[in-house]
Amino acid sequence: MYKLMIAEDEVLERKAINIIIKKYFDNIDIIEEAQNGIEAVEIARRIKPDIIIMDIRMPEKNGIEAQKTILKFNHNVKTIILTAYDEFQFAQAAIKLNVIDFLLKPAKPSEIVEAINKAITSIQFNENISSLEINAMNKSLIQEAIDYIHKNYSKNINLESVASFVHLNPQYFSRYFKANVGMTFIEYLSKLRIKKAKELLELTDKSISEISFEVGYIDPGYFSKVFSKFEGVTPNKFKIDHRKSILKA
Incomplete structure (x- = not known):
């Protein structure tokens, strides 16, 4: 009205x-x-x-x-x-x-x-103009958050620290992130870390512990558990399978 x-x-x-x-x-x-x-x-x-x-x-x-x-x-x-x-x-x-x-x-x-x-x-x-400007601002905030995650995934970052970086309440940021990105903050961060870990496993001779630290996991055991959840194999098995596929080629 x-x-x-x-x-x-x-x-x-x-x-x-x-x-x-x-x-x-x-x-x-x-x-x-x-x-x-x-x-x-x-x-x-x-x-x-x-x-x-x-x-x-x-x-x-x-x-x-x-x-x-x-x-x-x-x-x-x-x-x-x-x-x-x-x-x-x-x-x-x-x-x-x-x-x-x-x-x-x-x-x-x-x-x-x-x-x-x-x-x-x-x-x-x-x-309508205001709505377009809000949506533009929302996309800008999400992009800022994603850029921050990509630059700092190897550090001990979490939902609260990223929310603080974009000046949003953590609970609001959590809902807001999922609504705009299509997955939770933890899922996004975990997928990014596992992607980087796979690159290190394929391209370097670093140990599982070293790779775990480099992608932001302090506990190598927890890193292996997360890796297995996303990839269906342990980091060590992934590395062995990758080397076998290279030798066959």
Whole structure:
């Protein structure tokens, strides 16, 4: 639901706008009505409307002044200005104040509906842009985490240390990593370490213990257990089988 505030000092105008909105929109909640500019600011500060229908000529504070004040604490509000014919040029000067449309009083129902639809479209567009920016940020954070893992897999890193590096709560990072990478942090780190271990087993004459330390496992016995889980054979058997395949070739 989109929150809408009507700021209009004429009772009949407010009632007419209410009737039109309730007839044509089921996704708008008219949160409150303001009878003057000061009330409009107070209500907007308290309830943070998504859309405002604002008359220019109001007591206490006119619509343009009220809009300027509201924008200081509610930057994204979409405002539809109601203006009399002789105020129209003055109203156009407010185009930089997040005013989405100007309606000449008395506004037709079709004009009000069109203006509100325009405001909703603008809100949805901004929401989509924000969503794309969040997704981009998420991908950037994941890439940072993966780069960090690849640079430090041989050290004693864990979920907490990587989460700290990307400034995320460990529990959130754990869920976030799995959702974006498709496997848990431990699975990813283990697969990377085993991949590096296989390269060392194939290309060097280093002992199992040496390789275990080089890929981040302090306990060679635990390294062998993890290796066997992923490869189906022990590191030593993998090394022997690899040498046999070379000799046969």
